[in-house]
Amino acid sequence: MSSRVALQSAAAPSYASVHIFAFRCLLLSFATLFVVVIEPAPSDLFFAIGFFALMATGTIYASERLTAFYWLVFLFLALNVLSLLLANVFAFGLKYFLITLYLLLIPVLMVHFVVLYGRRGLDWMYAAFFLGAAISAVIGALALMRLAPGPVTLYFRAEDGLRLSPLFKDPNVYGPYMAAAGFLLLGRLLCTGARARLQRLALVGFILSMMFLTFSRGAWLNGAIVIFVSCLGLALFSRAWQQRKWFLILLTGGTAFLLLAGPLLLEALNLKEFFSQRSQLQAYDTDRFTNWARAIDVITREPLGIGPGHYVGQNHFPQSEFDLATHNLYLKVTVENGWLGLVCFLLAIAVVLVGLSRTWTQRDGREPIRIAVFAVVIGQLVNSVVVDSLHWRHFFVVLGFACCEIALAAQWRAARRSAPPS
DSSP: OOSOEESSSOOOGGGHHHHHHHHHHHHHHHHTTTOOSSSSOHHHHHHHHHHHHHHHHTOOEEOGGGHHHHHHHHHHHHHHHHHHHTOSSHHHHHHHHHHHHHHHHHHHHHHHHHHHHHHHHHHHHHHHHHHHHHHHHHHHHHHHTTOSSSOGGGTEESTTSOEEOTTOSOHHHHHHHHHHHHHHHHHHHTTSOHHHHHHHHHHHHHHHHHHHTTTOHHHHHHHHHHHHHHHHHHHHHOOOHHHHHHHHHHHHHHHHHHHHHHHHHHHHTTOHHHHHHHTSOOTHHHHHHHHHHHHHHHHHHOTTOSOTTOSSBTTTOTTOSBSSOOOOHHHHHHHHHHHHHHHHHHHHHHHHHHHHHGGGGOSSSOHHHHHHHHHHHHHHHHHTTSSOOTTOHHHHHHHHHHHHHHHHHHHHHHHHHHSOOO
16 A cells, blocks of 8 residues: 555645745745744744645645544544634634644645655754754853853743743743654664664753743653653663663753752752742642633533633633633633534544654664654653643654654565565
């Protein structure tokens, strides 16, 4: 069975340059994910340019291995439209729905380019994602040294003004973004030679140290989950002893570095007391739990949902009936799109995770990065219990990486079957 299906007519050779242009726009979109302090963000503009250029060709390729994912995404969007018709403020709900549609197109376009360009195309997408995180880490380091230009509020957010969040609106979003980049880079590192591993290891530590300095408890939990799932996955499914050995070395070295350098870093930045404070329950946690209880009450009264984007605080949407946002992805989706919306959303992610886990037994040398992608998705999902991640750009990029690895694995199997016997 072919792993390539054209949703429209096959691309004419004359469109090859358009596909290359659209792919470069997608790479620029990933490389600029670290700038979200303005709307629309540069990454949104690059994606839009690439998407409409691609639409001009009349072609988007898909992978048959992801058919169930595509259908579930379609059903989720249809339920969004249904709840939109019931929304109190149609214009606000429509804007939110269009943003959701845009984000769900990210994995679709990523798979298109993997089908078109194969492993090399996917490696370029990883590289662009890592480049954006590396630039962000450099900006964060400059901000910590008070060398970054502009007002301090560009680099430090929240009421205390001590939580690192360069060019992001929220450290609770910046932290998971850097966690995703750092741990995915670690997975890529295990797929390369020893010399490249040593060169990239410092960058992994640099990126993850910026994640640590966001003082986001959700991001810290996210990272712990990723490490646990990665260890379990590599122990059970990695067939290469060298990969296990290197992961153990890196994990041990990273842990030792964190225990030794972490206190020194906090001391140098005069943040030890703040770290202790952030490690405890915060006053607003009680309000968050109260808001969850109210969300459950709304769910029982509105089984079809109250409309896209309508479960937000009044500071974002004056007509909202809620004082605070939900800060829980699953409750938000259920309140806004109903029970069926949540089921479709979770099933779409589950289908991808199951498909990705089935690629771990292939002997194509990509087990570490596939396990890392799986672990990062799990970490983001756990993180989403205490934050609304439905419109996190990087979350859908990571989900796209999972879809791409499934499509690439299907290509590899098809090539093996079609290869002449030796």
